[in-house]
Structures are given as structure tokens and as C-alpha cells.
Amino acid sequence: MDWYEKLSKYFPVEEMKSKEHMELLLKEKGDVYHKDEGPHHVLMYAEFDTFIFIDYVWVSAKSRGQGIGHKLMEKLKTRNKPIILEVEPVDYEDSDSAKRLHFYKREGFNHAQAIGYNRRSLATNKENPMEILYWSPANESEEMIFEQMHKMYESIHTYKDEEVYGQAYQPAEEVLTFNEERETEDILADLDRN
Numbered sequence: 001m002d003w004y005e006k007l008s009k010y011f012p013v014e015e016m017k018s019k020e021h022m023e024l025l026l027k028e029k030g031d032v033y034h035k036d037e038g039p040h041h042v043l044m045y046a047e048f049d050t051f052i053f054i055d056y057v058w059v060s061a062k063s064r065g066q067g068i069g070h071k072l073m074e075k076l077k078t079r080n081k082p083i084i085l086e087v088e089p090v091d092y093e094d095s096d097s098a099k100r101l102h103f104y105k106r107e108g109f110n111h112a113q114a115i116g117y118n119r120r121s122l123a124t125n126k127e128n129p130m131e132i133l134y135w136s137p138a139n140e141s142e143e144m145i146f147e148q149m150h151k152m153y154e155s156i157h158t159y160k161d162e163e164v165y166g167q168a169y170q171p172a173e174e175v176l177t178f179n180e181e182r183e184t185e186d187i188l189a190d191l192d193r194n
Contacts, residue, residue: 003042010058014121014128021164041068046156052076053152054085073107080137084148086130109133114142116177122165146178
């Protein structure tokens with residue numbers, strides 16, 4: 001099974017980029033978009049000057065619990081930049097979604113409360129809301145994370161989308177929203193806890 005098959009068997013169709021799109025990113029944006037592949041994992045990520053975006057992480061079912069995911073996260077954390085990723089909201093009928101959130105929480109990722117993300121899937125033509133998680137070495141604000149997500153969306157997700165899919169994804173302004181009040185509520189809640 002090649003790297004793309006592994007990813008497409010694990011991730012829902014509405015979250016998957018086409019193989020053509022990912023190969024184009026690797027070829028034409030190889031200075032930013034990367035594949036880290038081993039016998040038991042596939043990690044697709046984009047590394048910018050100021051942050052890293054994890055596009056996909058797959059660890060084989062038989063090797064889960066062996067610390068592979070932790071090692072991959074630690075490797076990225078050594079770059080000392082915020083790490084951002086999208087996950088589907090917890091579906092209590094799909095235990096994998098809860099396990100993924102638990103894994104990232106254990107790895108020190110925060111759940112962005114002020115950032116909304118809802119993109120229409122070109123594969124299913126349905127709305128696909130996602131949660132934004134981030135790890136931040138310098139305690140960056142959610143507003144900064146939002147700005148980085150905007151940059152990633154425009155340079156990775158929508159890269160040559162019309163050429164690859166025959167249609168364009170929605171513009172970043174429609175997909176990503178920022179609720180300043182939610183961020184303020186979180187800051188105040190953190191102060192109350194301390």
C-alpha cells in the first residue's frame with residue numbers, strides 16, 4: 001500500500017486532497033510542503049518561516065501505542081514554531097475522533113476557541129466543519145494562529161485547486177472566522193484558573 005492509500009483509507013473523503021494535488025504540492029512547493037514516511041507512519045506537513053501546519057498524520061493501527069505519533073510531534077516541536085492542525089469535531093460514534101483529540105491534548109495542543117473553520121468539500125459538496133488545534137512554544141495568541149491558518153489555507157489548501165479539481169475552494173474569508181469575544185473569554189478563564 002502506498003502512502004496515499006494509507007491516508008485515504010484512514011481519513012474521510014471530505015478531508016482528503018487528491019493524490020494529484022498532494023504530488024503537485026510536493027513537487028512545486030517542496031520548499032514548504034513535505035512528506036515524512038516510514039513503514040508505520042505517514043506525516044504530511046507544511047513548514048513556513050513562522051509556523052508548521054500538519055496536513056495529515058497516519059500511524060498504522062498495529063503500531064499505535066508505541067510512541068510513533070509522540071516522536072513525530074517532538075521532531076516538529078524542535079523547530080520551535082507554532083504547530084497548527086485541523087481535526088474533525090468529536091463524534092461519539094467514532095472512537096477514533098475522541099482518541100485523536102486526546103492524543104493532541106496529551107501532546108500539549110490547545111483547542112482554538114475563537115477560530116471557526118467550515119469548508120465545503122469539493123468531493124461531497126457538503127459543509128465540513130473542523131476544529132483548529134495548536135501547539136505554541138511562545139504562547140502566541142489565537143489571533144496570530146488565525147492569521148497563520150489564513151496564510152496556510154491560501155498557499156496549501158487552495159493551491160491550483162481549479163486546475164486539479166475543475167473548481168475552486170471557497171475563499172479563506174468564507175471558510176475561516178475569528179471571534180474576538182471568544183478569545184477574550186478564554187484569556188479571562190485562564191486568569192481565573194491561575
